[in-house]
Structure formats: structure tokens, C-alpha cells
Amino acid sequence: MSNLQPIPDQTPRRAFGWRLLGTVLLVASVGLVSCQALFGH
Amino acid sequence: MTIPPEPSRNLRLHDLPPLVRSLIGAARPGASPLAASAHRSIPLPGRLRTLLQPRPGxxxxxxxxxxxxxxxxxxxxxxxxxxxxxxxxxxxxxxGFALFMAAAWLTKRGIRADYAGPQPRFARLARWPLKTLGGVLTAIGAGVTAHFAAGHGPGISLAFAAVSAIGFHLAYGLEPLGRPRSLRSGDEPSRRVAEALAEAEGRLLDLEQTAQSLTNPELKARLTRLGAQGRGILDQIADRPTDLYRARKFLNVYLEGVQQVAAGYASTHRRAESRELEQNFRNVLVTVEEVFEEQRQRLLETDVLDLDIQIEVLKKQLEREGIV
Known part of the structure; x- marks a missing residue:
């Protein structure tokens, strides 16, 4: 009976986590460096 | 036909991942069907879903x-x-701004190319790795801006470039370096099969491109369906390369024929609208569709027949050796 139960699927959540981390890193690098360039003037 | 009512509930915490995912970008086209179905199955309130989640394709x-x-x-x-x-x-x-804009433009083109129809499996078509180029330009842009505009030293500028490259890779993905080879093409027969499949796939890609250019929705749908059927047959041949000799007529005669007729119809139709021509083209498509289906069935039947023979041989061998 137990093998009829659906296997929990972690893939979409994990993929979302990686993509979110990528977005945070992009914001932290590209966004930060652009703001630093602006306020450096 | 009744339309099921939209779920009317407030946004909850577990709705956040699909929401943000739609903002960053939906499921990648290369993701597994399981992942894609799981992505679709996460419910969103009706209006938000129509606003944020892209339709398939x-x-x-x-x-x-x-x-x-x-x-x-x-x-x-x-x-x-x-x-x-x-x-x-x-x-x-x-x-720095120009570099980032160029990167954004390349990435946009790369994302579009990812979603533009089925990717070739056998044909190695030269395609620029646009997203990878976008990622490289993003990293260069971050490094250049950090060094020249923000005044950081070389080390920190390199760190900015590296972080942005990693972030780009995680958020948008880079194209794989070199195409995965689906068939071993070391010996002569395998190479012949690989070449035949690549050629046939090239024709199917042409066919699908022609289908996109048609304005008649019915003929467009028929031609798209033919393309999908053709891909199914190529997959069967790839699974069992010996089928190539059985499917030779399909590859050489029908596929080439339908490709030429479809291209001819598309170019003539643009210049002159004719009901008779449309009907003739429809008849040809219906016939070819039947031929494709027959071809698929024949390959499947041969598979079954071959398996029957193998089972019979194995049974005889086991009997001879006194095991059964």
C-alpha cells in the first residue's frame, strides 16, 4: 500500500530556491555596483 | 461544457514560490515533465494566475x-x-550601462529561442549560445563598473564579476557547452543512422517553420501534428537503429515530399488565395498523416514481432538446457 502513495516532489521547490538565490546574487552584484557608481559622483 | 469556478481564496504563504517564480521566470523549457506538471499544479487565485503564469509555449x-x-x-x-x-x-x-544593456538584450533573445518550439535532438544546428554570451557580458559589465565607475580594486571587481556570473547562471541558466550526442556515431552503420536522422530532423524543422507561417488555423494544426508524428517516428528509429532500413521510404519519400509541398503551398498561398489549392493541400496532409500513422504502427508491430521471436528462442534454449 505504501508504494502507491505519491512520492513527494522536491524538484520545483529546489529549482525555485536556486533561481531565487541567483536573483539575490544578481541584485547584490549588478544592483549594488550600479548604485555605488551613482552615489560615487 | 461547464467552466469550473475559480478558487476564491486569499493569497497564502505557500503561494509565494509560484508567484515569485512567475516574476523571475516560469519553469525552464528543459525541465522534466514531472517538474513542469508540479509547477502547473500549484494553484493561484484566478486573476493572479491569468496575470502572472504564462500559458504553455x-x-x-x-x-x-x-x-x-x-x-x-x-x-x-x-x-x-x-x-x-x-x-x-x-x-x-x-x-558599464552599455555592457549591461547588451547582456540583457542577448539574454532576452536566448530566452525567446529556448521557448521557440521543440529543440533539435539529432540535427546539430549551429545556434549562438545567446544566454551564455549574455551571462559573460553581465559579468564583464559588473567587473568594469566596479573597477572604473565605483572605484574598487581589481580583486573586488573580479569578485563582483564572479558573483554576478554565478547569479546569472542560477537565475537564467547557461546553454550547455556542445550538444549532447544522442547516438554513438563511431562505426559506419551508426554514423549512417545518425546522418539520416539529422537530415530527417532538419526536414521536420523546416516543416514546423512552414506550419508557423500558415494563416489557416486548421492547416497549421494539421502540419504541426504531422511534425509531432514525424518526431515520434524518428525517436523510434533512434531507439532501434535497425528500423532505419524499414523506415527508409518514410524518410526519403514522404517526409521530403510533404516538406516540398508545404513550402510550395506556403509561398503560393501568400501570392494567391485559392479554395481549390487549399482543399488539395488538405487532402495531401490527410493522406500523409495516415501514412505516418501506418509507418509508426508498422515499426511498433515489428518491435513486437522481434520480441516474440526473442522470447521463443530464449524459451527453446531454456528447455534444451533442462531449466524449464
Whole structure:
């Protein structure tokens, strides 16, 4: 009976986590460096 | 037909991942069907779903938008530097901004190409790795801006470039270096099969391109379906390369024929609209569809027959050796 139960699927959540981390890193690098360039003037 | 009512509930915490996912970009086209189905199955309130989740096959409009928005301060910085008469700062800001814009444009093109129909499996078509180029330009842009516009040292600038490259890879993905080879093409027969499949796939790609250019929705759907059927047959041949000799007529005669007829119809139809021509083309498509289906069935039946023979031989061998 137990093998009829659906296997929990972690893939979409994990993929979302990686993509979110990528977005945070992009914001932290590209966004930060652009703001630093602006306020450096 | 009744339309099921939309779920009317408030946004909850577990709705957040699909929401943000739609903002960053929907499921990647290369993701497993299981992952894609799981992505679709997460419910969103009706209006939000229509607003945020792209329909299957549709390019998500917001994917890659971040790359256009994040460098915006650089443009402002360049304008301010120009106003103050600082040429160095202006060049640094404008250069960084131009690099980021080029990266965003390449990434957008790369994302579009990812969603543009089925990817070739056998034909190794030369396609620029646009997203990878976008990622490289993003990293260069971050490094250049950090060094020349923000005034960081070389080490920190390299770190900025590395972090942005990793972030780009995680958020948008890079194209794989070199295409995975689906068939071993070491010996002569395998190479022949691989070549035949690549050629046939090239024809199918042409066919699908022609289908996209048709305005008649019915003929477009028929031609698209033919393309899908053809791909199914190629997959069967790839699974069992010996089928190539059985499917030779399909590859050489029908596939080439339908490709030429479809291309001819598309070009003639653009210049002159004719009901008779349309009907003739429809008849040809119906016939070819039947032929494709027959071909698929024949390959499947041969598989079954071959398996029957193998089982029989194995049974005889086991009997002879006194095991059964």
C-alpha cells in the first residue's frame, strides 16, 4: 500500500530556491555596483 | 461544457514560490515533465494566475526583466557625470550601462529561442549560445563598473564579476557547452543512422517553420501534428537503429515530399488565395498523416514481432538446457 502513495516532489521547490538565490546574487552584484557608481559622483 | 469556478481564496504563504517564480521566470523549457506538471499544479487565485503564469509555449514576458532594471542607476550616473563635466565618470558609467544593456538584450533573445518550439535532438544546428554570451557580458559589465565607475580594486571587481556570473547562471541558466550526442556515431552503420536522422530532423524543422507561417488555423494544426508524428517516428528509429532500413521510404519519400509541398503551398498561398489549392493541400496532409500513422504502427508491430521471436528462442534454449 505504501508504494502507491505519491512520492513527494522536491524538484520545483529546489529549482525555485536556486533561481531565487541567483536573483539575490544578481541584485547584490549588478544592483549594488550600479548604485555605488551613482552615489560615487 | 461547464467552466469550473475559480478558487476564491486569499493569497497564502505557500503561494509565494509560484508567484515569485512567475516574476523571475516560469519553469525552464528543459525541465522534466514531472517538474513542469508540479509547477502547473500549484494553484493561484484566478486573476493572479491569468496575470502572472504564462500559458504553455508562451514566452514569459517578465523573464530577464531584472537585467534591464538593475543597471538603471548607471544611466542616471552617466547623465549626472555629463552634467558636471566629468568625462572619466561619464565614460565608465555609460560603458558599464552599455555592457549591461547588451547582456540583457542577448539574454532576452536566448530566452525567446529556448521557448521557440521543440529543440533539435539529432540535427546539430549551429545556434549562438545567446544566454551564455549574455551571462559573460553581465559579468564583464559588473567587473568594469566596479573597477572604473565605483572605484574598487581589481580583486573586488573580479569578485563582483564572479558573483554576478554565478547569479546569472542560477537565475537564467547557461546553454550547455556542445550538444549532447544522442547516438554513438563511431562505426559506419551508426554514423549512417545518425546522418539520416539529422537530415530527417532538419526536414521536420523546416516543416514546423512552414506550419508557423500558415494563416489557416486548421492547416497549421494539421502540419504541426504531422511534425509531432514525424518526431515520434524518428525517436523510434533512434531507439532501434535497425528500423532505419524499414523506415527508409518514410524518410526519403514522404517526409521530403510533404516538406516540398508545404513550402510550395506556403509561398503560393501568400501570392494567391485559392479554395481549390487549399482543399488539395488538405487532402495531401490527410493522406500523409495516415501514412505516418501506418509507418509508426508498422515499426511498433515489428518491435513486437522481434520480441516474440526473442522470447521463443530464449524459451527453446531454456528447455534444451533442462531449466524449464
Amino acid at each position: 508562451q514566452v514569459p514576458r517578465r523573464k530577464g526583466a531584472l537585467l534591464w532594471v538593475l543597471p538603471a542607476p548607471l544611466l542616471l550616473g552617466a547623465v549626472i557625470a555629463l552634467g558636471r563635466g566629468h568625462l572619466d565618470s561619464f565614460l565608465a558609467d555609460a560603458g
